[in-house]
Amino acid sequence: KAGVTQTPRYLIKTRGQQVTLSCSPISGHRSVSWYQQTPGQGLQFLFEYFSETQRNKGNFPGRFSGRQFSNSRSEMNVSTLELGDSALYLCASSLGVEQFFGPGTRLTVL
């Protein structure tokens, strides 16, 4: 079975721009979660989607948003980018208790 895939793997943007990241879960997995990883804050939960609905949300500003499509693929969007948004964004899919992570998208904001 193919693992979780994320595109693009690397992105460079400037402050004020917006960005969209994509995640394709493992086939059959309906839950997709997003995490942000930074050296200072570590791994933090952003939000989770299940059957096209946001089921849970972490403590991030409204500039961070997401959606899930009927095929379970998910996108996250960050508007009005700030320097502090530079991070590795990880997507995870799950069928049960454990989550399986993709390779991440490295976002650099200049």
Next chain:
Amino acid sequence: AQSVAQPEDQVNVAEGNPLTVKCTYSVSGNPYLFWYVQYPNRGLQFLLKYITGDNLVKGSYGFEAEFNKSQTSFHLKKPSALVSDSALYFCAVRDDYGGSQGNLIFGKGTKLSVKP
């Protein structure tokens, strides 16, 4: 609030020696605990989990973890370390409350360095 602590930023071990990476947790109910490993420029790889049952959990790549309820610990262990085990290790607990229910709360990570 639920939390996970990894008290060591870095653990250094010689190849062939046993290794332990420490994790303690704080939860209100019964914990769901996990270990993940991250290699440079890669995502997280699932190693093992504890939900219920036997306190010694066996996982991938020869790793195991011991759940200790009285000490609220879930230390990761391996009897004989390999150089290829060098990576960043994360302990996590499933959040069962509030807006992030069902998702993971991670420790800060422990860098494991195995020298030949």
